[in-house]
Amino acid sequence: MTMINKQKEPFVREIIASFTKLAQRVQENDDEEHQWLIQHCSNPALIDIIKEMTVMMLHVLDAVGKLEPVNGITISKRFDIPKGSVSKITKKLITLGLIQTESLPGNKKEIIYRTTSLGLELYHLHAQLDRHLEEHTFRVMDKYDADQLRFVSTFLQDLMQTSWIEQEQPPAPIKKPQDPVK
Numbered sequence: 001m002t003m004i005n006k007q008k009e010p011f012v013r014e015i016i017a018s019f020t021k022l023a024q025r026v027q028e029n030d031d032e033e034h035q036w037l038i039q040h041c042s043n044p045a046l047i048d049i050i051k052e053m054t055v056m057m058l059h060v061l062d063a064v065g066k067l068e069p070v071n072g073i074t075i076s077k078r079f080d081i082p083k084g085s086v087s088k089i090t091k092k093l094i095t096l097g098l099i100q101t102e103s104l105p106g107n108k109k110e111i112i113y114r115t116t117s118l119g120l121e122l123y124h125l126h127a128q129l130d131r132h133l134e135e136h137t138f139r140v141m142d143k144y145d146a147d148q149l150r151f152v153s154t155f156l157q158d159l160m161q162t163s164w165i166e167q168e169q170p171p172a173p174i175k176k177p178q179d180p181v182k
Contacts, residue, residue: 030055036129037122046122049096056081058126060089061115064099065123069112098122 004012037050053061063075072086081089090113093099098119101111115123141149 033129033133036132037125040128041125043118043121046118046125049098049118050122052096056085057089057092058122060086061093061098061119061123062126064090064093064113065115065120065127068114069102071110071112075113093119 033055034050034053038047041047041050059079060075060081063079063081064070067074067078072083072090075081075090076083076086090099090101094101097116099113100116101113104110104112144152
């Protein structure tokens with residue numbers, strides 16, 4: 001284990017514990033976001049759909065709403081979602097009546113997606129939630145000065161570029177003694 005300066009160790013341990021708690025909060029916020037969407041939705045049919053939706057389904061619906069008409073490959077590349085996941089999720093969104101498919105004229109193979117009126121309603125509601133979250137984030141961050149925010153930004157970028165599990169060199173193979181020649 002790498003030793004760290006004794007003065008820094010308590011802070012590093014506190015940061016690690018805080019990141020663990022933050023990850024837990026992010027998962028809990030998914031539930032809070034669903035509750036916010038339900039509370040701010042006036043369409044009972046849409047409320048039932050929201051209850052079935054995963055966060056990833058909301059992200060794919062958001063991608064379709066932002067880019068429509070759009071194909072699955074573009075969604076995958078632009079939003080860094082695996083192609084297989086996009087395919088699976090778009091099928092669910094179609095079943096829920098939130099998006100529809102079209103074929104391109106002259107190209108029956110490529111499928112493009114568009115939001116339905118119900119999907120567009122949820123897309124706009126989700127956009128309101130995103131604005132609400134952004135406003136709240138700006139209010140929280142407003143208590144820090146520019147230098148503090150710059151440090152946090154740099155720190156987070158460094159963390160994102162760090163490999164958490166350094167690749168260790170495998171131990172050298174154990175050489176077996178040669179069998180005596182008979």
